[in-house]
Amino acid sequence: MNSVSDQVQGRQNINHRDFSWHFWPLLPLYPFGKRQTLRQEVVKGTIWTFEQVQGILYVVVPIRMTVVKLDAGGLLVYSPVAPTPECIRLVNELVEVHGDVKYIILPTISGLEHKVFVGPFARSFPKAQVFVAPNQWSFPLQLPLSWLGFPLGRTHILPEDSTQAPFGDEFDYAMLGPIHLGPGTFEEIVFFHRRSRTLLVTDSVVSVPEEPPQIVQLDPYPLLFHAKDEVFDQVEDSKASRRKGWQRISLFALYFRPSAVETIPLSQAFRDAQNAPDRSKRAYFGLFPFKWKKNWHLSFEALRGGGRLFVAPILQTLILNRAPQETLDWAYHVATWNFHRIIPCHFDAPIEATPQQFRQAFSFLQKKESGDGPGNINFPLPEEDFELLKEIDEKLNRRGVVPPPKEKV
Incomplete structure (x- = not known):
């Protein structure tokens, strides 16, 4: 199977139709109908990431799905990306070696940039069972999942107890939320793959690399x-x-x-x-x-912060501060798992990190002995950079759109 460097070097031999994403009007983000994909083997013969880019006004960052080989054969897909012909071809190269895609996971309820790809991706793998986070919602009307493009008859709600899931013998998972935000709700489910000691997350934590990721450099404009x-x-x-x-x-x-x-x-x-x-x-x-x-x-x-793990400012300011105790309890629970690697859906990956570092990333929800700046207790993010997010938060609160934040714990 070709490496990331092989894919980059061979890009001139690929027909640009391989990058086509025809449903881009559903979520009109750059690069719209042409999306390139890079596959990286993270754990040999076990875990692969598939990266594309997505953004607004050229503010483009990686968006990533993760594929895990199951012990009994077959593959589990966490948070699909756009199923372009190139992307599906790269997945099928794994299918030929490791077996069919058995499970497709949608681990969030609010991230449209993740949700929009699940139905089209599932249609490329008709044998796969789709499992989605509970409490799915749509705006302005609450619609059945099948009306939102999820395949009828093979779409299921993830059981609250991970041992009841058909892949529960290999994965633990834990749900953060639902956190009610007025017109919408936030929820995320992180997966822990025991054998490789890898934690899969959607948006809850990130790490920012100093150099631009390779997927972003395919089109440097x-x-x-x-x-x-x-x-x-x-x-x-x-x-x-x-x-x-x-x-x-x-x-x-x-x-x-x-x-x-x-x-x-x-x-x-x-x-x-x-x-x-x-x-x-x-x-x-x-x-x-x-x-x-x-x-x-x-x-x-x-x-x-030197590549440290942290919670994105928008989550700090507009979402997780609505449920500080629930979020901390969830982070402490996740930190009981013995992982040494984290793969988020955005920015850098894989990240070598410990459960303690994961737990510490949420310390902005705890009262500080000194200083009021947002961010991690040991590495606070600059207060002045939160100005616009705080303005948004205050306006939403004043108009009663979202509930006010709760006190730190």
């Missing part, structure tokens, strides 16, 4: 777009420019509006666009409505 300091810059394609762009993308993706960026009034941005060096459609006709401060890299270094 978003990296170079965000490497500009201002609209008039012309950026050459280099390792340093790609790194710079990736680090800024990470700040945008996790904070929406980090303190290191200054937004420019749209009237001024449109005037500047008239003189931009690149006014092509791909460059948004020269529109670049922000300017980076000179010390922007300090915000990235504080966010990354």
Whole structure:
């Protein structure tokens, strides 16, 4: 089976129709109808990750599914990605060696960027049973799962007790939530593969690499777009420019509006666009409505924390603080499992991490002896970078859209 480097080197031999994702209008995120896939073997002969990219306004980050070989033969798929012809071909290469896809897992109820792929992916593997997190919901109407594209007759709700699942002899799992957020609900189920001591998570924890992931570099344009300091810059394609762009993308993706960026009034941005060096459609006709401060890299270094495990700021500010005790109880339970590797659905993977580090990532929900900044007790995230998220939180609270956060425990 080809390695990641082999896939990258052989990319020029692939028909671009292999990247086609025809259902992109259901969730119109970049790169829309053309999605490349990279497969990586994480544990030899046992665990593989499949990565694509996804984002808005060139703020693109990896989105990842994980495939695990079952002891009795066959495969379990955790959180499918877009089933492009290339992706299905790469999965079928594993099927030829290890057996059919037996189980497809949807471990979340609120992540549309995960949910939208499950039905189409399942149609490529008609023998697979689909298991979804309980309490699934849809907006504005609550619809049956079959109406949302999940295959009728082979879609099941994950049992509350993991030992009752047909794969319970190989996996433990634990559900966080449901956490009620007014119009919606948050829930995530993490899976622990005992034999490989690997924890599979969706959105609950991440780690940000210093260098851009390989999947993001297949099309470097978003990296170079965000490497500009201002609209008039012309950026050459280099390792340093790609790194710079990736680090800024990470700040945008996790904070929406980090303190290191200054937004420019749209009237001024449109005037500047008239003189931009690149006014092509791909460059948004020269529109670049922000300017980076000179010390922007300090915000990235504080966010990354040397590659530590942490909870994304949006979860800290808008979701998990609505259920601090429940979240901590869940984190403590997960930390009783003896894992040494974590594979999230976004940013870096695999992450070498201990149960203690996982538990510590949620310490922002605990009262601190000193300091009020958000983030991990030992590695607090900068207070100023949470400004926009706090504004959103206050507006939603004031309008009664979401319940107020609860006190830390």
